[in-house]
Amino acid sequence: MMLTLKNLTVLRGQCPVVDDVSASIGPGEFIGLIGPNGAGKTTLMRAALGLIAHRGESSLAQLDPMARARAAAWLPQAREIAWGLSVAELVALGRLPHGRDQATRGAGAVNEALARMGLETYRDRAATQLSGGEQARVLIARALAQESPLILADEPIAGLDPAAQIDTMEVFSAHARAGGAVLCSLHDLGLAARHCSRVWVMDRGRLVADGALADVLSEALLAEVFHIRAHFKMTLEGPVFQPLSTMDH
Numbered sequence: 174m175m176l177t178l179k180n181l182t183v184l185r186g187q188c189p190v191v192d193d194v195s196a197s198i199g200p201g202e203f204i205g206l207i208g209p210n211g212a213g214k215t216t217l218m219r220a221a222l223g224l225i226a227h228r229g230e231s232s233l234a235q236l237d238p239m240a241r242a243r244a245a246a247w248l249p250q251a252r253e254i255a256w257g258l259s260v261a262e263l264v265a266l267g268r269l270p271h272g273r274d275q276a277t278r279g280a281g282a283v284n285e286a287l288a289r290m291g292l293e294t295y296r297d298r299a300a301t302q303l304s305g306g307e308q309a310r311v312l313i314a315r316a317l318a319q320e321s322p323l324i325l326a327d328e329p330i331a332g333l334d335p336a337a338q339i340d341t342m343e344v345f346s347a348h349a350r351a352g353g354a355v356l357c358s359l360h361d362l363g364l365a366a367r368h369c370s371r372v373w374v375m376d377r378g379r380l381v382a383d384g385a386l387a388d389v390l391s392e393a394l395l396a397e398v399f400h401i402r403a404h405f406k407m408t409l410e411g412p413v414f415q416p417l418s419t420m421d422h
């Protein structure tokens with residue numbers, strides 16, 4: 174397993190915002206972490222990485238920081254780039270956990286990551302001068318350059334144009350197919366259905382469903398967790414999802 178969570182719980186005051194979550198991720202899996210705003214997705218990932226205090230266990234949180242960074246790359250939701258670095262220099266920061274190995278493998282990993290995110294022509298540009306969506310792609314490239322088997326990404330496709338969203342999902346799918354694994358929070362259930370091998374559905378801190386999206390998505394789940402009615406259909410071109418209306422609550 175690349176990540177095992179056992180009874181993971183995060184309290185804010187007396188209130189659990191992650192509530193007794195047990196689950197695991199194996200090689201080859203691309204897991205979409207879905208759930209409404211405030212469900213606990215970000216908190217779950219930060220606790221899994223050992224970045225915040227928690228109860229229960231996460232296999233990653235037990236590692237020392239450098240070993241953890243070699244095991245898992247973390248793409249936080251905040252994507253502002255403040256450093257005056259070129260795109261290539263910023264992506265090369267992903268190599269830091271590899272210490273001395275950097276010298277032999279570093280340049281190759283950076284070049285591959287730039288190519289996979291379509292950033293070769295940007296490599297010498299100042300990262301701060303790119304658009305928000307371009308900066309997001311640079312930070313994904315930095316995570317890829319880290320060459321960690323597991324990637325945890327917090328809403329990595331928010332704010333990307335439709336082509337960049339699909340490209341990013343395909344990059345993550347390819348990472349999983351190559352034997353890695355990805356846990357990625359997202360709000361687009363259509364893209365989750367199309368690209369993720371499995372989804373974890375969170376609601377008020379609890380993991381309420383775990384499985385292929387087509388199997389777990391039901392009218393009842395959409396109503397109870399997401400408070401919507403939606404159209405979900407398997408087509409020849411894959412699953413199609415369209416939210417239609419909110420429920421009265």
Ligand SMILES: Nc1ncnc2c1ncn2[C@@H]1O[C@H](COP(=O)(O)OP(=O)(O)OP(=O)(O)O)[C@@H](O)[C@H]1O
Pocket residue numbers: 185190208209210211212213214215216217
């Ligand atoms: N530092 C904090 N102090 C107190 N409460 C917090 C803190 N961070 C998060 N919370 C609360 O924990 C709950 C879960 O937040 P979290 O950011 O994990 O949700 P999320 O599922 O990622 O939401 P979104 O889809 O809006 O990004 C929310 O109710 C939030 O208000």
